[in-house]
Amino acid sequence: MGIGMGSEDAPSRIPGQPEEEILEKKWVEARSWAKERIDARKYGLPKNQRPNRMAERAPKRLAGRFHQTRKGHCHTGQYLKWAENAERA
Numbered sequence: 001m002g003i004g005m006g007s008e009d010a011p012s013r014i015p016g017q018p019e020e021e022i023l024e025k026k027w028v029e030a031r032s033w034a035k036e037r038i039d040a041r042k043y044g045l046p047k048n049q050r051p052n053r054m055a056e057r058a059p060k061r062l063a064g065r066f067h068q069t070r071k072g073h074c075h076t077g078q079y080l081k082w083a084e085n086a087e088r089a
Contacts, residue, residue, distance in 0.1 A: 052066070052070075055067065065079055
């Protein structure tokens with residue numbers, strides 16, 4: 001055989017099979033390593049950033065206004081005037 005055509009003493013195997021076994025072992029090691037290092041406390045939301053259950057059940061317009069007032073991004077006086085008129089209607 002010529003150069004680059006392979007050799008007669010090459011092992012007969014399915015190409016890529018040993019590499020797949022090695023990769024699978026590495027993934028198992030990586031998963032176990034990550035489980036040891038990472039816990040829920042590190043990646044949990046702070047209590048002040050957790051969603052409010054009342055806002056989740058409210059209509060979309062009211063829930064949006066709730067989140068605006070909570071974060072200080074709304075004109076509170078205008079909203080209270082609107083809410084007072086909305087309750088009367």
